[in-house]
Amino acid sequence: MKIRFCGAADGVTGSCHLIETDRYKFLLDCGLFQGGRKSEERNRVPFPFNPSEIDFVLLSHAHADHCGRLPLLVKQGFRSQIYCTDATADLADIILRDSAYINQREVEYRNKKNHRLGRKLEEPVYTINDAIEAVKYLSPVFYGQKKEIRDGITVRFNEAGHMLGSSILEIWIDETGKDGKIETTKIVFSGDLGTTGRPILRDPEQIREADAVIMETTYGDRVHPPAASGIRELSEAVQKTIKRGGTVVIPAFAVGRTQDVLYYFNRLYSNDPDFAKTMKDIRVYVDSPMAEAATEVFKKNAQDYDEEARDMLMEGKNPISFENLVFVKDVFESQALNHDSRPKVIISASGMCEAGRIKHHLKHNLWDSRNSVIFVGYQAAGTLGRLIVDGERDIRIFGEPIHIAAEIFNLRGFSGHADREGLFRWITSFNPVPGKIFLVHGEQESKKAFAEYLEKKAGIKPIAVMEESSADLSEGRGLRRVSPDKRSEKLDELISLREKLVKIHHGLEHILYTTTLAADENMTSDRISEIDEIISNLEKDTLNLGSAVTDFGEPEAYQAGEEPK
Ligand SMILES: [Zn+2]
Structure with missing residues (x-):
């Protein structure tokens, strides 16, 4: 079995991994490359496989960097199921149309210039119709349901706590071994891992076993401050700006982060009296059509809360709504905000300031020192958002030079991604240690730092994937085959029980031995035989239990011949 890392291999975007078994070819995610023109050009590079040969796709969640190339895949011949959770299917529908729309608009804009300069006109990567076509192949499955989707391929979607519908995938793959016997390999794909205690979402699920793990490392080199300090900073930053008569601009991903921010505002209005007083007559605008649609999906999928x-x-309270909240209806209302001098809050997309209405709001608000921009999400290298948080003071938006005078806040407590400690806890909870651990979805420094940390702290050597490349899963040291999982979970428990008993046995033996020595000559021969009998009975019981545990299935479950640790 082979894994080919076709995206999120040398950076954080474009998540796409091809698994080739003896019978099937399937993808884990099929995401867009994002973060500036150069990265986006990579979406035009042909897939390193034939889309019509892909048997199915497993989609971890609806962020564009995980699902955004699906329309392209369908356009180029893929015609099969894209398995994901219910909420992911609903959100992917919105996100794919939006990503097509943004791309079409950008290409139209560039083509005006191309036309004037007599240059060749560009084609969009895909159109809204391509997106609508791709959405037809989304096939929802329940969280926690173990589902055999093909003969010999079983999957389970587990809560990842990263966004609504996000999942950690468990995949059991049967292949015929050299001796003709069926061997099962279990792969776990982390998707994007969230943090514990996120608003609205459940905590990420802990998975116990895997032969191979493919995991994200977005924040493999960083530790987040606690979420509570982020909420306090948000409250302070918003109040500070409003009190000096300014406008607060919050760039936020329309899907996920916007709803998080709404939840925090809801909580602050209810629980923070200072905030409630300052913000009493202040309007909080959400200016992104996609954010409004996504908020509706959140309301519809309360089963995942x-x-x-x-x-x-x-x-009877809606956790992502409050009295002062206003959804901006159209472009005219959006433009009107730029001529409204009253203090206000504008939450708009895209989250990294690369596209969408946020660019207009930045253009109209960055120059004024009364205003502020509050970043609440990850800013990838090469994006406008990254430039601003990195302290650049002179930037260009729509070709116009702008000097930044507004106050810039970069709040880190809101990350949707686990930090180094969260990633460490998740991967070290596997027992035994997975045979292979591949680090993907991180900038190079982050992957390297996390690999070093894992080795230093836990003696685990992962493989940091640094470029688009392949790995063989059939061979290699440390690969442990497990079949089937429930049984080996019990086996692990029994083995540790046996180890405990052996320890007790050794301890008792030691006590009895030293007692005998202490008794010296005063010990009668009857007393000695009594002690001897206790020892041999203990020995017998422990050995019986030991062989019972071994008979339970150790030889079959550990076909690769490696002893469980
Ligand atoms: Zn994500």
Whole structure:
């Protein structure tokens, strides 16, 4: 079996991994490359496989860098199921149309210039019709359901706590071994891992076993401050700006982060009296058509909420809404905001300031020192958002030079991605250590730093994937075959029980031995035989239990011949 890393191999975007077994070819994600023109050009490079030969796709979640090349895949001949959760299917529908729309608009804009200069006109990467076509292949499955999707391929989607519908994938793959016997290999794909205690979402699921793990490392070299400090900073930054008569601009991904921010505003209005007082008559605008549609999907998929958000719903409160919230209806209303001098909050997309209405709001607000821009999400290298958080003061938007006078806040407590400690906890919870661990979806320094950290702290040597490349899963040291998983989970428990008993046995033996020595000559021969009998009975019991555990299936479950650790 082979894995080919076709995206998110040398950076964080374009997530796409091809698995080739003896019978099937399938993809884990099929995402867009993002982050500036140069990265986006990579979306035009042909896939390193024939899309019509792909048997199915497993989609971890609906962010464009994970699902954004699906329309391209379908356009080039893929005609089969794209498995994902319900909420992912709903959100991917919105995101794919939006990504097509943005691309079409950008190409139209560039073509005006191309036309004037007598240059060759560009084609969009894909159109809205391509997106609509791709959405037809989305095939929702339930969280936690173990589903055999092909003969010999079983999958389970587990909560990843990263965005609504996001999943960690468990995949069991049967292949025929050299001796003609069926061997099962289990691959775990982390998708994007969230943090514990995220608003609305449940915590990421811990997976116990895998032969191979493919995991993200977006923040493999960083530790987030606690979320509570982020909420406090948000409250302070917003109030500070409003009190000096300014406008707060919050660039936020339309899907996920915008709803997080709405949830935090809701909580601050209810629980922070200072905030509620300052913000009493202040309007909070969400200016992104996609964000409004996504908020509707959130309302529809309350089955995926965590307990806190569900409790609020049960009390009749909407956790992502509040009195002062206004969804901007159209472009005219959006433009009107730029001529409204009253203090206000504008939440708009895209989150990295690369496209969408946020660019207009930045253009109209960055020059004024009363205003502020509050970043609440990851800013990839090469994006306008990254330039601003890195402290650049003179930038260009739509070709116009702008000097930044507004106050810039970069709040780190809101990340949708696990930090180094979260990633470490997740991967070290596997027991035993997976045979192979591939680090993807991180900038090069982050992957390197996390690989070093893992080796230093836990003695685990992962493979940091640095470029588009392949890896063989059939061979190589340390690959452990497991079949089937429930049984070996029990086996692990029994083995550790046996180890415990052996330890107790050794301890007792030691005590009895030293007692005998201490008894010296005063010990009668009857007493000695009594002690001897206790020892041999203990020995017998432990050995019986030991062989019972071994008979339970150790030889079959550990076909690769490696002893469990
Ligand atoms: Zn994501």
